[in-house]
Structure formats: structure tokens, C-alpha cells
Amino acid sequence: MDAPSRMGSLDSYSSQMSLDQTSLSSASSAGSSVSQPRPARDPVFSLISGPVLNTQSLLEQQRQSHCGSTSSLASTVSAHSTSTIEKLSDGMSQKDGREKCDSMISMPCSSVAGTVVTRYDKLTQEEIKDLLICFLYIVKNLAEEVLLGWFNNSPEYDVMDFLDVLEICLHLFHYPGKQRIKNFSFIGNSSRRSATMPVAMQRIASSNFAALRTSGVYSDPKIEASGVPEADCGQQILLDANLSVETGLIILDIICVYSEKFKEVLQYQDGENPVMRKVFELYMLLIQTNQSEAVHKHTFAALRLFIGRFPLVLFQGLSNFCGRLCYEILRCCSSRQDLTRSEACTLMYLMMRKNCEFSKTQSFNRVHLQVIISVSQLISNSAIISNSRFAESLSIISSYASNETGLQHSSFSVEVKELTKCVRTVLMATAAMKEHEKNPEMLVDLQYSLAKSYTSNPELRKTWLESMAQIHLKNLDYSEAAHCYIHIAALIAEYLKRRGEFPQGCDVFQTISPNVGSEEAGMRDDSGMQLEVAYCENDITGHLETSAKHFQSAERYELLGDIYRFILPIYERKRDFQKLADAYKLLHEAYSKIVDVVKSSRRLLGKYFRVAFYGQSFFTEELGKQYIYKEPKITNLTEICERLMTLYSNKYGQGNVKLYMDSNKVNVQELDPKFAYIQVTYVTPYFDEKELAERQTHFERNNNIRRFMFETPFTADGKAHGMIDEQQKRRTILTTSHSFPYVKKRIQVVYQKEEVLSPIEVAIDEMKNKVAELNEVVEERDIKKLQLKLQGCVSVQVNAGPLAYAETFLVEGKVQKYKRENVGALKEYFRSFVQVCKEALILNSHLISDDQRDYQESMRKNFDSMTGRLGEIFGETLLELEDDRCSVASNRGSLILQGSISTAGSIMTF
DSSP, rough: OOHHHHHHHHHHHHOOOSOOOOOOOOOOGGHHHHHOOOOOOOHHHHHHGGGGGGGGHHHHHHHHHHHHOOOHHHHHHHHHOOTTTTTHHHTTTTHHHHHHHHHTOHHHHSEETTTTEESSSSHHHHHHHHHHHHHHHHHSSSHHHHHHHHHHOHHHHHHHHHHHHHHHHHHTSOOOOHHHHHHHHHHHHHHHHTTTTTTHHHHHHSGGGGGOOOOSOOOOHHHHHOOOOOOOOOOHHHHHHHHHHHHHHHHHHHHHHHHHTTTTTTTGGGGHHHHHHHHHHHHHHHHOOOOOHHHHHHHHHHHHHHHOOOHHHTTTTOOOOHHHHHHHHHHHHHHHHHHHHHHHHHHHHHHHHHHHHHHHHSSHHHHHHHHHHHHHHHHHHHOOOOOOHHHHHHHHHHHHHHHHTTTTSHHHHHHHHHHHHHHHHHHHHHHTTTTTTOHHHHHHHHHHHHHHTTTTTTTHHHHHHEEEEHHHHTTTTTTHHHHHHHHHHHHHHHHHTTTSSOGGGGGGTTTTTTTHHHHHHOOOTTTTTTOSOOOOOOHHHHHHHHHHHHHTTTOTTHHHHHHHHHHHHHHHHHHHHHHHHHHHHHHHHHHHHHHHHHHHOOOOOOEEEEEEEEOOOOOSSTTEEEEEEETTOOHHHHHHHHHHHHHHHHHHOOTTTTEOOOOOOOOOSSSTTTTTEEEEEEEEEEHHHHHHHHOTTGGGGGSSEEEEEEEEOOOOTSSSSSOOOOOOOOOOOEEEEEESSSSSSEEEEEEEEEEEOOOHHHHHHHHHHHHHHHHHHHHHOOOOHHHHHHHHHHOGTTTHHHHHHHHTTTTTTTTSOOOOOOOHHHHHHHHHHHHHHHHHHHHHHSOOOOOOOGHHHHHHHHHHHHHHHHHHHHHHHOOOOTTTTTTOSSSHHHHHHHHHHHTTTTTSSO
């Protein structure tokens, strides 16, 4: 058939084809689902549907034919009668599909002992194609009632064979492109090819075997023998293009009819049957293979019908069908063809809507999960070749949700927008990770955003949490690594809870970290989703043990008790006495170390800094945002400034980055746009009075904290410092999105509050801090710290500090200017200050050696002078320092004295 006639056939077929099939007489599906013993295939049918597609077997046949094999057609059929198209389609890509098919040509002759033997027991590729074209012509023009009758009366294996042949046709007749057709035409020209062959092969090639067969529809031996020039391949290109379109439309018509009339057969066992898998595979091949826009348009329309007909298969059975369809649709969302992208967006939105309607809720969990998984697979396979086109498709899907009218009063539209936003986050984070691989905070932030995007899939989220843990361990950030494993354990616990195997879920870990509930409780669930790894209780205990090891390295020994409080009952239930012994030994060591660090006060759990970024020309994700950075141990302000300066100077260039050392609010309009600015401020954890009463230890005041503060002095005239009665203070309280420590070292500030302290409130705050500091050193009984604090409180040189507050706010004639509650509070703190100074002096007198007696006497005289003046201001008698040899009436003084006597000989720790 020449090209014009094929074109006419295509046009007439395309105009007559309709995806919504007219109603025909109902056909019973019983015959199609009956399992019967499979008879031997017809040799010709077996040659087409079986051995032709078994690439490995055919190559072996080809090798044997070159070596003089005389195997018969019957032996060939017997050896390969059970091969199916799945062996080819699983490993065949669109690009090399035609090459694989071309490699299946059987040699028509062989050489035995120098004699050329002609063979006629195998079909050439052209003959196979001609047979398949005849097959397609018959099924296209066959009356629909006859075709449905055959489907109805044929056993399942015959229907599967029929579908196998359709799949073969899709592979053989897909359009490879103009350039590849030209290359094949050149290779297929026997006169050119024989010029480059060895002499023996030239004799074989010169035999005109093509002349021995009749003229075919697909290729004309006369044209092939004449040697068509390479530049004159237009007719072959047009023929291949039309044939590909015709094949796709015929196959699409057949499977649409079958899907409509044999719906019960296809959705048997929720689609988990071979016929449904084969029909679905044909739909997928029509999207995967290189088809024309016309075929793609009809295919997407057919898939819309498929989604409407088989919601049970897509949204109730196993998630394989839904996942595969989501993957192919999303792949088409990055297509270069506008029509394909538009159709893919429409189909993707329809999937979401149908899932929502089928579940009779306001959510589409299955499609949501499968979209996230498919995006991850597309990224790993580098299948999303254009983020710009894909992002445009996401915007189209989101716009469909915005214009939705049928579900206006539901959360469906919001969830669609959240899903598209989540996919964008995944794409952006994946692209940016390579750029920020030398910035540990930014790299962890990107991996965190990926882990958060994969909240719905335990395996993917677990993978990214483990990756974050490895980065933290590399940088010796043990607390953050430990919390990554806590979140993994909580994730598995929540997954098992949804399966009815672990009733506590992730809430059991709230005592370790309040971040767990908000992060892991939002898991989406799909009972049809099959995980590659089956989680169990042992996975939870394993990750908890790993986290305990890292908490121990981070010196956060108190958390081991909370972790093993959960693990020990599991060991007891399993009667695992060895692990019980190891666990109790580890807990004994941990609590012993707690005693040691409390006595020595040498444990450092980190420092915190507020870091803000300014400079629109440089920063993107971080622009204008504030973060709290957790730095190790005793990192000072200079160290973190140098680190950040080096990091961002290497990224943006030397001289383009400046540090903004002022803690005041930054006026962006005053900044030079040619520079990137980084503002760094030291902050401390902030607690109100209630929290201070609950958090009594150093560990408790450095664990699960999310509020921080820094203070900025100022006066009414704009200066930073002034007279005491003019000095004010601005206290800035920052609240982070999560509590420290966390799975990452920096957390964004989400709330900021400012408090302005009046001059008398500044005095109250200063005296409160001095009392707290003195109480702390008295409890620690460290003589060096004790003497430093005492010298700063009672020494004559600095005596003006505390006394200056009293002289300014409490003397007669001035006290009336201030609120009564503020005056009372300041007096009360002064009384506490005098009391704690007295206790500190008594403790110091018992700790010093004889050569420091004069120093002790000097501090006592300064203390007497200070208390005398305060008594005059208050108009009352304050406490006087008792003789050093007298016992202290207070309980704490008695305990201190007893501790001093019991630890005689040591002047460092009591």
C-alpha cells in the first residue's frame, strides 16, 4: 500500500473513531475467566508472539544459523513456545525498541563446509511485519459483534495471546524518527552494505532472496533492490509515520471496547489478574512509546474513561496501578509537546478528584502518596528533563483546583495546592543540594525539606533522615544525629500504629522531644501500598539504641533514662536477659556521669546565636529570615562570625560579604545592595518564672528549649548608654518553630516579641541576675568562681554598681517617682543579695587557706560597709556578717559547712 492510500485510511479511521463506544449486546465474561489446560500453539502464531520477541533466544538462533545449524521450525517453536512480550517490554526502552526488533531477523541462509545452503524455515522481519499488518487490518475491519463474540468464547490464554500480539505491534510499528529511518534505509541497502562485507559474505548478500517472496504491504522488494538514495527517504518516513498512527489507534480502539464490555473480568480481584495487567500495560505503552499528538490525545481521553470505569482497581486494590499511572502522567507533564502536557495536567487533576470522590472524604490519600513517590523516582531516573515545563504543569494543576466549583466547601482544593507546593519543594531542594554541599546548615535544611515532603512515605522519609544523621556525625553534632534516629523510631512506631501493631504510636516519644508529635503524627496512610521493608518492633528498638549511643557522646545522659524506659519492657517481654544486662549497665554508667558533671559543672551543652541575612542580590531562601544557630560547647561570637564570613565569602566572593554587628533592628533601605550582610547576635535561653521553677538543673535549662532572648541598651536621646536613671533596655524574645536540640542545627525564628524595661526595671533585672549567679556558685562550691563573683559584688572598686541602684531609686525624695511594686521588688532583691553575699563569705572562709585570711577580712569589711549604707537607705537594720567560726543558721549554710568538712583537703570542688 502506498503512502497516499495509507494517509486516506488514517484520515477515514480517525474521523470515525469514538472513545465512547456505542452500546452493544452484553457479552458474558464467564468464558474469558475460565482456566483451561493450555494447548500447543499454532507454529505460525508461536513464531510471531513467542520466539520473535525473545531477544536472547533469537540471537542464539542467529548464531547457530551462521554456524550451520539445521534446526527445524518445529524445534524452534518447541524451544520458545512459552516466551511472552514481558521479557522484551521489561528491558526495552523507547529508544532501543526498534533496534531490538531489528536484531530479531533470522538469517535466510548458512554456510556448511563451504557450500551455501538456502533456508526458508524462518520469517524475515519484513515478512513478520507484513503478517502483523494483515492481522491489524482484519481486526480493524472485523465487525465488533464478531470480535466481542470471540473474546467471550475464548479461554483466558487465547485472549492473553491476542493482547500479546497487540503489544508486539506497538513495539514494531512505533515511529522511530526521521534520522533513524534514514539510517535504517542506508543499512538496509544491500548494494551499499555488500561493498563493506568480506568476500564470503558478499556472495551470500548478492543472492537476491528478497526476489523469492511476493511483494508486501510494508516493503517492496523492487524498491529495496534498486537502492534508494539516502536523501530520498521521504516515502519511507511518511509510511512509517502513518503506520505508527494507524497501529496506535487500532489497538486503542480494541482495548477500549474490551475495557467497556468486559469490565467485570478486568476488575476481578481488584484488578490483580493477568488480563487487567496486560490491558493496563497496553495503555501505558501508548503513553511511553513515541506516538503522534493525535494518538496521545485519544490515549489520554481513553485513560479518562479508564479512570471512571475502574476506580476500584486504582483506588482500592494494591497501589501498583495507581502508582504506575501517576508516574507516566507526571513524566508527560515535562513533555516538549504543549498538547501532551495539557492533557497530562487534566488527567492528573482528574485522578485526584476521582480518588477524593471514591474515598467519600475530602482527601485523596492514594494519589497524594503515589505522586510523591513518582516524583522521587523521576528525579532518581533523571526523567524530569525540564523543571521549567514541569513547574508550569504544576501551576496548571493548581489553577484547576482554584477554579473548582464542585467541591467548594471541602479541603480538596487546599490539598491539591499543598501537594503541588510539596512537589516544587522536592524539585528545588534536589537541584540546590549540589550547590550547597559545602554549607552544612543549608545542606541539612534542604534534606530536611525533602524528608518533610516525604512524610507520607516512611521509606523515603527514613532515607533522608538517615542522610541527615550522617552529616551531623561527620561534623560531630551528636545531639542532632541522635534526634534524627529518634524521629526514625517515631516514624516506624506511627506506621505500626496505623497497622494495629503498636498502639502507642509516636506519642510515646514526646517525653524525649516535643518535636516528634508534630513531625511524625501527620503520616498519610494507604493500606494498598506495599513497602519494600516490613517494619517491626525490633526496628524501633534498634534505632532507639543508636540514638542512646549518640546522646551519650553528646553528654546528654539524662535522656538515656527516657529511652530505656521504653526499651526495657520489650526486652523483658522477650526474655532477652543479655540485652537487659547491657542496658542496666549502660544506665548505671549514665547516671554516674550525671553525678560527676553536676558536681564539676564542667558540662557544656552548646551556645546559641541569632543570625539574620540581608542582601536581595545574594540570598534567596535565607533573605530577611532569622535563625537560631546552635554551636558546640563554648563557641564564642568571634568564632561563629569568622566561620560564617569564610563560608559565604567563598560562595559570593571575597569583599562581597559584610558582618552587621549591631543587635538593633536593621533598616534594609540603608544597606548597600552591592553587599551581602550577615547579622550575628549572642542569645541565651529565655524562661518565665514558672519555667524557672520547673527547670532546676543545667540540663533542663538546655534541653527542649525554643525561646531565646538578647538585650539592647538604649536611652531616650538615642545613645546606647547614659546615666542610671536614664538607662533603658530593650529585651527581644525570639521563638523558634521547633525546640532545640532538633534534627538540624539551625531553626528559623517564627515569632519575635520586644519588651522595653524602664530604668528601675533595668535595676531590678540586674539585681535579680546577680542573686541568681551568686546562688549558683554557692551551690557549686567552686572556690575560684566563688571568689570572682564575691569580688564583683562586695569589692570597693565595683561597689558603686549595686549601691548606685539603691542611691538612684530608693533614697528618700526619689523613691516616690516610681511605682510602689517596682520599689518593693528592688528592695526585696537587695535583701536577697545581702543574704547570699553573707553565705558566700562564710563558705569562702571555710575554703581558703591561711595565706588568704587578709583577703577574706578585706571582703568582709567591704560587705559591712555596703550593708551599712543599704540599711541607712532602707531605714532598717540589714543582716550583719557573723563570726567566721560561728555556724550558719540557714539550712544551706549548714549543708555547705558539712560539705566543706567532709571534703577537707580539696579546695576545688565541694
